[in-house]
Amino acid sequence: MDDAKRMVDTYEVKHAIHVGDKEILFGVDEKKIDCPYIVCNCTWDNPLGIEHYFSAVGSADYLEMMTEFTSRVTAQLETVKAEREIVTVSLRPFTLEHCIQNDNNQNLENKVAIIRPERLRPEYRTADKQLVLITGGFGARANSRGRAVYTTNLYSGKESRWNREDILGIVKPEYMPDWAKERLKQIQAQRQIKLKKQEIER
Structure with a gap:
Protein backbone atom coordinates (compact mmCIF):
# COMPACT_ATOMS: atom_id res chain seq x y z
CA MET A 1 0.00 0.00 0.00
CA ASP A 2 1.27 3.47 -0.89
CA ASP A 3 1.09 5.57 2.28
CA ALA A 4 2.86 8.59 0.77
CA LYS A 5 1.07 11.82 1.55
CA ARG A 6 0.12 14.05 -1.33
CA MET A 7 1.61 17.48 -0.83
CA VAL A 8 1.19 20.91 -2.39
CA ASP A 9 4.28 22.75 -1.18
CA THR A 10 4.08 22.26 2.63
CA TYR A 11 0.33 21.57 2.63
CA GLU A 12 -0.98 18.03 2.93
CA VAL A 13 -3.94 17.39 0.64
CA LYS A 14 -6.87 16.35 2.82
CA HIS A 15 -9.65 16.51 0.24
CA ALA A 16 -9.54 16.22 -3.54
CA ILE A 17 -12.44 16.08 -5.97
CA HIS A 18 -11.90 15.81 -9.72
CA VAL A 19 -14.79 17.04 -11.85
CA GLY A 20 -14.52 17.94 -15.51
CA ASP A 21 -11.17 19.38 -16.52
CA LYS A 22 -9.96 20.30 -13.01
CA GLU A 23 -9.29 18.74 -9.64
CA ILE A 24 -10.11 20.86 -6.61
CA LEU A 25 -7.79 20.39 -3.62
CA PHE A 26 -8.06 21.30 0.07
CA GLY A 27 -4.70 21.38 1.85
CA VAL A 28 -3.66 21.71 5.50
CA ASP A 29 -0.41 22.82 7.14
CA GLU A 30 -1.03 23.20 10.90
CA LYS A 31 2.42 24.76 11.37
CA LYS A 32 1.39 27.84 9.43
CA ILE A 33 -0.59 29.62 12.12
CA ASP A 34 -1.59 32.56 9.93
CA CYS A 35 -2.65 30.43 6.96
CA PRO A 36 -3.08 26.71 7.76
CA TYR A 37 -5.68 26.03 5.02
CA ILE A 38 -5.48 26.41 1.26
CA VAL A 39 -7.70 25.62 -1.70
CA CYS A 40 -6.31 25.33 -5.20
CA ASN A 41 -7.00 23.85 -8.62
CA CYS A 42 -4.97 21.15 -10.33
CA THR A 43 -4.73 19.98 -13.94
CA TRP A 44 -2.49 17.66 -15.95
CA ASP A 45 -3.24 19.20 -19.34
CA ASN A 46 0.35 19.51 -20.54
CA PRO A 47 2.65 17.38 -22.77
CA LEU A 48 4.36 15.70 -19.79
CA GLY A 49 1.20 15.11 -17.77
CA ILE A 50 2.72 16.88 -14.75
CA GLU A 51 0.49 18.21 -11.98
CA HIS A 52 -0.05 21.95 -12.37
CA TYR A 53 -1.40 23.78 -9.33
CA PHE A 54 -2.97 27.22 -9.69
CA SER A 55 -5.53 29.69 -8.34
CA ALA A 56 -4.52 28.99 -4.74
CA VAL A 57 -6.11 30.90 -1.87
CA GLY A 58 -5.41 30.52 1.82
CA SER A 59 -6.87 31.44 5.20
CA ALA A 60 -6.85 30.65 8.90
CA ASP A 61 -10.63 30.20 8.76
CA TYR A 62 -11.53 26.56 8.11
CA LEU A 63 -15.16 27.29 7.25
CA GLU A 64 -14.15 29.99 4.79
CA MET A 65 -11.81 27.61 2.97
CA MET A 66 -14.25 24.70 3.05
CA THR A 67 -16.87 27.01 1.53
CA GLU A 68 -14.37 27.98 -1.17
CA PHE A 69 -13.62 24.30 -1.79
CA THR A 70 -17.26 23.29 -2.17
CA SER A 71 -18.02 26.37 -4.28
CA ARG A 72 -15.30 25.42 -6.76
CA VAL A 73 -16.54 21.84 -6.94
CA THR A 74 -20.08 23.10 -7.56
CA ALA A 75 -18.81 25.44 -10.28
CA GLN A 76 -17.09 22.52 -11.99
CA LEU A 77 -20.27 20.47 -11.85
CA GLU A 78 -22.24 23.32 -13.41
CA THR A 79 -19.63 23.67 -16.16
CA VAL A 80 -19.87 19.98 -17.06
CA LYS A 81 -23.68 20.17 -17.04
CA ALA A 82 -23.58 23.19 -19.35
CA GLU A 83 -21.20 21.39 -21.71
CA ARG A 84 -23.49 18.38 -21.83
CA GLU A 85 -26.59 20.48 -22.51
CA ILE A 86 -25.17 21.85 -25.78
CA VAL A 87 -24.12 18.44 -27.13
CA THR A 88 -26.36 17.77 -30.13
CA VAL A 89 -25.76 14.03 -30.52
CA SER A 90 -26.75 10.91 -28.58
CA LEU A 91 -24.74 10.54 -25.39
CA ARG A 92 -25.32 6.79 -25.09
CA PRO A 93 -21.90 5.22 -24.44
CA PHE A 94 -20.26 2.79 -26.87
CA THR A 95 -19.48 -0.67 -25.52
Missing part, protein backbone atom coordinates in the same frame (compact mmCIF):
# COMPACT_ATOMS: atom_id res chain seq x y z
CA LEU A 96 -17.70 -3.82 -26.67
CA GLU A 97 -20.62 -4.89 -28.87
CA HIS A 98 -20.14 -1.76 -30.99
CA CYS A 99 -16.57 -2.47 -32.00
CA ILE A 100 -14.00 -4.89 -33.36
CA GLN A 101 -12.03 -5.56 -30.21
CA ASN A 102 -8.52 -4.17 -29.99
CA ASP A 103 -5.68 -6.66 -30.36
CA ASN A 104 -1.99 -6.09 -30.97
CA ASN A 105 -2.10 -7.51 -34.50
CA GLN A 106 -4.20 -4.57 -35.75
CA ASN A 107 -2.84 -1.43 -37.34
CA LEU A 108 -5.06 1.29 -35.84
CA GLU A 109 -3.80 4.32 -37.77
CA ASN A 110 -6.45 6.27 -39.71
CA LYS A 111 -9.26 4.24 -38.14
CA VAL A 112 -12.13 5.38 -35.96
CA ALA A 113 -11.78 3.89 -32.52
CA ILE A 114 -13.72 3.78 -29.27
CA ILE A 115 -12.06 4.85 -26.03
CA ARG A 116 -12.75 2.49 -23.14
CA PRO A 117 -15.44 4.07 -20.91
CA GLU A 118 -13.49 3.21 -17.76
CA ARG A 119 -10.51 5.27 -19.03
CA LEU A 120 -12.68 8.37 -19.03
CA ARG A 121 -13.84 10.27 -15.99
CA PRO A 122 -17.39 9.17 -14.95
CA GLU A 123 -18.92 12.45 -16.11
CA TYR A 124 -17.30 12.02 -19.55
CA ARG A 125 -18.34 8.43 -20.30
CA THR A 126 -20.48 9.47 -23.25
CA ALA A 127 -20.37 8.82 -27.00
CA ASP A 128 -19.10 12.29 -27.89
CA LYS A 129 -16.01 11.70 -25.74
CA GLN A 130 -15.38 8.13 -26.94
CA LEU A 131 -15.19 8.30 -30.74
CA VAL A 132 -11.75 9.27 -32.04
CA LEU A 133 -9.79 9.14 -35.27
CA ILE A 134 -6.38 7.58 -34.65
CA THR A 135 -3.80 9.76 -36.37
CA GLY A 136 -0.49 8.20 -35.35
CA GLY A 137 1.85 7.11 -32.58
CA PHE A 138 4.01 4.02 -32.14
CA GLY A 139 1.20 2.36 -30.21
CA ALA A 140 -1.08 2.59 -33.25
CA ARG A 141 1.10 0.19 -35.22
CA ALA A 142 0.54 -3.57 -35.32
CA ASN A 143 2.69 -5.63 -32.95
CA SER A 144 4.43 -2.51 -31.68
CA ARG A 145 6.22 -2.24 -28.36
CA GLY A 146 5.17 1.40 -28.22
CA ARG A 147 2.10 2.57 -26.32
CA ALA A 148 1.41 6.12 -27.47
CA VAL A 149 -1.65 6.57 -29.67
CA TYR A 150 -2.48 10.05 -31.00
CA THR A 151 -6.09 10.85 -31.74
CA THR A 152 -8.54 13.52 -32.84
CA ASN A 153 -11.92 13.48 -31.13
CA LEU A 154 -14.63 13.28 -33.81
CA TYR A 155 -17.10 15.49 -31.97
CA SER A 156 -14.88 18.23 -30.55
CA GLY A 157 -11.87 18.01 -32.86
CA LYS A 158 -9.57 18.00 -29.81
CA GLU A 159 -6.24 16.23 -30.26
CA SER A 160 -5.13 13.91 -27.45
CA ARG A 161 -2.63 11.21 -26.54
CA TRP A 162 -3.80 7.84 -25.25
CA ASN A 163 -2.14 4.50 -24.59
CA ARG A 164 -2.85 1.45 -26.74
CA GLU A 165 -4.66 -0.25 -23.86
CA ASP A 166 -7.07 2.70 -23.60
CA ILE A 167 -8.56 1.73 -26.96
CA LEU A 168 -11.56 -0.58 -26.71
CA GLY A 169 -11.56 -1.31 -30.44
CA ILE A 170 -12.42 -0.09 -33.92
CA VAL A 171 -16.04 0.97 -34.31
CA LYS A 172 -18.11 -1.39 -36.48
CA PRO A 173 -19.41 0.36 -39.62
CA GLU A 174 -23.02 -0.38 -38.75
CA TYR A 175 -22.67 1.47 -35.43
CA MET A 176 -20.98 4.56 -36.85
CA PRO A 177 -23.42 7.47 -36.26
CA ASP A 178 -24.23 9.84 -39.12
CA TRP A 179 -22.76 12.78 -37.22
CA ALA A 180 -19.47 10.90 -36.82
CA LYS A 181 -19.33 10.10 -40.55
CA GLU A 182 -19.73 13.79 -41.40
CA ARG A 183 -17.16 14.90 -38.85
CA LEU A 184 -14.73 12.23 -40.08
CA LYS A 185 -14.93 13.63 -43.62
CA GLN A 186 -14.29 17.15 -42.32
CA ILE A 187 -11.34 16.14 -40.16
CA GLN A 188 -9.75 14.07 -42.94
CA ALA A 189 -10.13 16.99 -45.37
CA GLN A 190 -8.53 19.36 -42.86
CA ARG A 191 -5.62 16.95 -42.35
CA GLN A 192 -5.06 16.70 -46.10
CA ILE A 193 -4.94 20.48 -46.42
CA LYS A 194 -2.48 20.67 -43.52
CA LEU A 195 -0.23 18.00 -45.05
CA LYS A 196 -0.19 19.71 -48.45
CA LYS A 197 0.69 23.02 -46.81
CA GLN A 198 3.57 21.38 -44.94
CA GLU A 199 4.88 19.84 -48.19
CA ILE A 200 4.80 23.24 -49.93
CA GLU A 201 6.67 24.90 -47.05
CA ARG A 202 9.50 22.34 -47.14
Whole structure:
Protein backbone atom coordinates (compact mmCIF):
# COMPACT_ATOMS: atom_id res chain seq x y z
CA MET A 1 0.00 0.00 0.00
CA ASP A 2 1.27 3.47 -0.89
CA ASP A 3 1.09 5.57 2.28
CA ALA A 4 2.86 8.59 0.77
CA LYS A 5 1.07 11.82 1.55
CA ARG A 6 0.12 14.05 -1.33
CA MET A 7 1.61 17.48 -0.83
CA VAL A 8 1.19 20.91 -2.39
CA ASP A 9 4.28 22.75 -1.18
CA THR A 10 4.08 22.26 2.63
CA TYR A 11 0.33 21.57 2.63
CA GLU A 12 -0.98 18.03 2.93
CA VAL A 13 -3.94 17.39 0.64
CA LYS A 14 -6.87 16.35 2.82
CA HIS A 15 -9.65 16.51 0.24
CA ALA A 16 -9.54 16.22 -3.54
CA ILE A 17 -12.44 16.08 -5.97
CA HIS A 18 -11.90 15.81 -9.72
CA VAL A 19 -14.79 17.04 -11.85
CA GLY A 20 -14.52 17.94 -15.51
CA ASP A 21 -11.17 19.38 -16.52
CA LYS A 22 -9.96 20.30 -13.01
CA GLU A 23 -9.29 18.74 -9.64
CA ILE A 24 -10.11 20.86 -6.61
CA LEU A 25 -7.79 20.39 -3.62
CA PHE A 26 -8.06 21.30 0.07
CA GLY A 27 -4.70 21.38 1.85
CA VAL A 28 -3.66 21.71 5.50
CA ASP A 29 -0.41 22.82 7.14
CA GLU A 30 -1.03 23.20 10.90
CA LYS A 31 2.42 24.76 11.37
CA LYS A 32 1.39 27.84 9.43
CA ILE A 33 -0.59 29.62 12.12
CA ASP A 34 -1.59 32.56 9.93
CA CYS A 35 -2.65 30.43 6.96
CA PRO A 36 -3.08 26.71 7.76
CA TYR A 37 -5.68 26.03 5.02
CA ILE A 38 -5.48 26.41 1.26
CA VAL A 39 -7.70 25.62 -1.70
CA CYS A 40 -6.31 25.33 -5.20
CA ASN A 41 -7.00 23.85 -8.62
CA CYS A 42 -4.97 21.15 -10.33
CA THR A 43 -4.73 19.98 -13.94
CA TRP A 44 -2.49 17.66 -15.95
CA ASP A 45 -3.24 19.20 -19.34
CA ASN A 46 0.35 19.51 -20.54
CA PRO A 47 2.65 17.38 -22.77
CA LEU A 48 4.36 15.70 -19.79
CA GLY A 49 1.20 15.11 -17.77
CA ILE A 50 2.72 16.88 -14.75
CA GLU A 51 0.49 18.21 -11.98
CA HIS A 52 -0.05 21.95 -12.37
CA TYR A 53 -1.40 23.78 -9.33
CA PHE A 54 -2.97 27.22 -9.69
CA SER A 55 -5.53 29.69 -8.34
CA ALA A 56 -4.52 28.99 -4.74
CA VAL A 57 -6.11 30.90 -1.87
CA GLY A 58 -5.41 30.52 1.82
CA SER A 59 -6.87 31.44 5.20
CA ALA A 60 -6.85 30.65 8.90
CA ASP A 61 -10.63 30.20 8.76
CA TYR A 62 -11.53 26.56 8.11
CA LEU A 63 -15.16 27.29 7.25
CA GLU A 64 -14.15 29.99 4.79
CA MET A 65 -11.81 27.61 2.97
CA MET A 66 -14.25 24.70 3.05
CA THR A 67 -16.87 27.01 1.53
CA GLU A 68 -14.37 27.98 -1.17
CA PHE A 69 -13.62 24.30 -1.79
CA THR A 70 -17.26 23.29 -2.17
CA SER A 71 -18.02 26.37 -4.28
CA ARG A 72 -15.30 25.42 -6.76
CA VAL A 73 -16.54 21.84 -6.94
CA THR A 74 -20.08 23.10 -7.56
CA ALA A 75 -18.81 25.44 -10.28
CA GLN A 76 -17.09 22.52 -11.99
CA LEU A 77 -20.27 20.47 -11.85
CA GLU A 78 -22.24 23.32 -13.41
CA THR A 79 -19.63 23.67 -16.16
CA VAL A 80 -19.87 19.98 -17.06
CA LYS A 81 -23.68 20.17 -17.04
CA ALA A 82 -23.58 23.19 -19.35
CA GLU A 83 -21.20 21.39 -21.71
CA ARG A 84 -23.49 18.38 -21.83
CA GLU A 85 -26.59 20.48 -22.51
CA ILE A 86 -25.17 21.85 -25.78
CA VAL A 87 -24.12 18.44 -27.13
CA THR A 88 -26.36 17.77 -30.13
CA VAL A 89 -25.76 14.03 -30.52
CA SER A 90 -26.75 10.91 -28.58
CA LEU A 91 -24.74 10.54 -25.39
CA ARG A 92 -25.32 6.79 -25.09
CA PRO A 93 -21.90 5.22 -24.44
CA PHE A 94 -20.26 2.79 -26.87
CA THR A 95 -19.48 -0.67 -25.52
CA LEU A 96 -17.70 -3.82 -26.67
CA GLU A 97 -20.62 -4.89 -28.87
CA HIS A 98 -20.14 -1.76 -30.99
CA CYS A 99 -16.57 -2.47 -32.00
CA ILE A 100 -14.00 -4.89 -33.36
CA GLN A 101 -12.03 -5.56 -30.21
CA ASN A 102 -8.52 -4.17 -29.99
CA ASP A 103 -5.68 -6.66 -30.36
CA ASN A 104 -1.99 -6.09 -30.97
CA ASN A 105 -2.10 -7.51 -34.50
CA GLN A 106 -4.20 -4.57 -35.75
CA ASN A 107 -2.84 -1.43 -37.34
CA LEU A 108 -5.06 1.29 -35.84
CA GLU A 109 -3.80 4.32 -37.77
CA ASN A 110 -6.45 6.27 -39.71
CA LYS A 111 -9.26 4.24 -38.14
CA VAL A 112 -12.13 5.38 -35.96
CA ALA A 113 -11.78 3.89 -32.52
CA ILE A 114 -13.72 3.78 -29.27
CA ILE A 115 -12.06 4.85 -26.03
CA ARG A 116 -12.75 2.49 -23.14
CA PRO A 117 -15.44 4.07 -20.91
CA GLU A 118 -13.49 3.21 -17.76
CA ARG A 119 -10.51 5.27 -19.03
CA LEU A 120 -12.68 8.37 -19.03
CA ARG A 121 -13.84 10.27 -15.99
CA PRO A 122 -17.39 9.17 -14.95
CA GLU A 123 -18.92 12.45 -16.11
CA TYR A 124 -17.30 12.02 -19.55
CA ARG A 125 -18.34 8.43 -20.30
CA THR A 126 -20.48 9.47 -23.25
CA ALA A 127 -20.37 8.82 -27.00
CA ASP A 128 -19.10 12.29 -27.89
CA LYS A 129 -16.01 11.70 -25.74
CA GLN A 130 -15.38 8.13 -26.94
CA LEU A 131 -15.19 8.30 -30.74
CA VAL A 132 -11.75 9.27 -32.04
CA LEU A 133 -9.79 9.14 -35.27
CA ILE A 134 -6.38 7.58 -34.65
CA THR A 135 -3.80 9.76 -36.37
CA GLY A 136 -0.49 8.20 -35.35
CA GLY A 137 1.85 7.11 -32.58
CA PHE A 138 4.01 4.02 -32.14
CA GLY A 139 1.20 2.36 -30.21
CA ALA A 140 -1.08 2.59 -33.25
CA ARG A 141 1.10 0.19 -35.22
CA ALA A 142 0.54 -3.57 -35.32
CA ASN A 143 2.69 -5.63 -32.95
CA SER A 144 4.43 -2.51 -31.68
CA ARG A 145 6.22 -2.24 -28.36
CA GLY A 146 5.17 1.40 -28.22
CA ARG A 147 2.10 2.57 -26.32
CA ALA A 148 1.41 6.12 -27.47
CA VAL A 149 -1.65 6.57 -29.67
CA TYR A 150 -2.48 10.05 -31.00
CA THR A 151 -6.09 10.85 -31.74
CA THR A 152 -8.54 13.52 -32.84
CA ASN A 153 -11.92 13.48 -31.13
CA LEU A 154 -14.63 13.28 -33.81
CA TYR A 155 -17.10 15.49 -31.97
CA SER A 156 -14.88 18.23 -30.55
CA GLY A 157 -11.87 18.01 -32.86
CA LYS A 158 -9.57 18.00 -29.81
CA GLU A 159 -6.24 16.23 -30.26
CA SER A 160 -5.13 13.91 -27.45
CA ARG A 161 -2.63 11.21 -26.54
CA TRP A 162 -3.80 7.84 -25.25
CA ASN A 163 -2.14 4.50 -24.59
CA ARG A 164 -2.85 1.45 -26.74
CA GLU A 165 -4.66 -0.25 -23.86
CA ASP A 166 -7.07 2.70 -23.60
CA ILE A 167 -8.56 1.73 -26.96
CA LEU A 168 -11.56 -0.58 -26.71
CA GLY A 169 -11.56 -1.31 -30.44
CA ILE A 170 -12.42 -0.09 -33.92
CA VAL A 171 -16.04 0.97 -34.31
CA LYS A 172 -18.11 -1.39 -36.48
CA PRO A 173 -19.41 0.36 -39.62
CA GLU A 174 -23.02 -0.38 -38.75
CA TYR A 175 -22.67 1.47 -35.43
CA MET A 176 -20.98 4.56 -36.85
CA PRO A 177 -23.42 7.47 -36.26
CA ASP A 178 -24.23 9.84 -39.12
CA TRP A 179 -22.76 12.78 -37.22
CA ALA A 180 -19.47 10.90 -36.82
CA LYS A 181 -19.33 10.10 -40.55
CA GLU A 182 -19.73 13.79 -41.40
CA ARG A 183 -17.16 14.90 -38.85
CA LEU A 184 -14.73 12.23 -40.08
CA LYS A 185 -14.93 13.63 -43.62
CA GLN A 186 -14.29 17.15 -42.32
CA ILE A 187 -11.34 16.14 -40.16
CA GLN A 188 -9.75 14.07 -42.94
CA ALA A 189 -10.13 16.99 -45.37
CA GLN A 190 -8.53 19.36 -42.86
CA ARG A 191 -5.62 16.95 -42.35
CA GLN A 192 -5.06 16.70 -46.10
CA ILE A 193 -4.94 20.48 -46.42
CA LYS A 194 -2.48 20.67 -43.52
CA LEU A 195 -0.23 18.00 -45.05
CA LYS A 196 -0.19 19.71 -48.45
CA LYS A 197 0.69 23.02 -46.81
CA GLN A 198 3.57 21.38 -44.94
CA GLU A 199 4.88 19.84 -48.19
CA ILE A 200 4.80 23.24 -49.93
CA GLU A 201 6.67 24.90 -47.05
CA ARG A 202 9.50 22.34 -47.14
